Amino acid sequence: MKAEYWTIAGCAIFFAATAPIYWFLTYDPTGTTALVMTLLLCTLLGFYLGVVAKQIPDRPEDRAEGDIAEGAGEQGFFPPYSWWPLFCALALSVVVLGVVFGWWLFIIGVGIGALTLSGWIFEYYRGVHAH
Incomplete structure (x- = not known):
């Protein structure tokens, strides 16, 4: 660091x-x-x-005398592909369009956004990549 x-x-x-x-x-x-x-x-x-x-x-x-081999091993968790960011962005676009066209569309966008955001957050708690 x-x-x-x-x-x-x-x-x-x-x-x-x-x-x-x-x-x-x-x-x-x-x-x-x-x-x-x-x-x-x-x-x-x-x-x-x-x-x-x-x-x-x-x-x-x-360290100046540090060796490359000392840094070997697991460096962290890097997530595989995910479709959830795309759906969150689409939900956000519905929210923004709701501000322009009407509150009813805004409320629908917030509902879809809550669903997609919770899917993105809990993506690694179930399914193929669960840990």
Whole structure:
């Protein structure tokens, strides 16, 4: 996590230097606000990665003498294909169309959205990929 921390901290330092320069060159409040918000986002993420880096033991990637073979093994759970995000997006489009055309369509979209979102959340609790 130390490499990730330093990458994000470097971005925060860059935006901390860029925002005042941009303000004094352009006096544009919108761009300056965007740069400051990006600085705050990088600071928040860098703080999180720094705290997590202190809590976990050194990974092979974090040590100069680390070997590639030390990182072997299971890296995590990567889900296979899923159709649920497509159905959730379709339900969201019905909700948005409901705002345009009428509340009755909005309510139908919310109902379909609740069904598809619960299907996506509980997809790995039943069926072929249950664990």
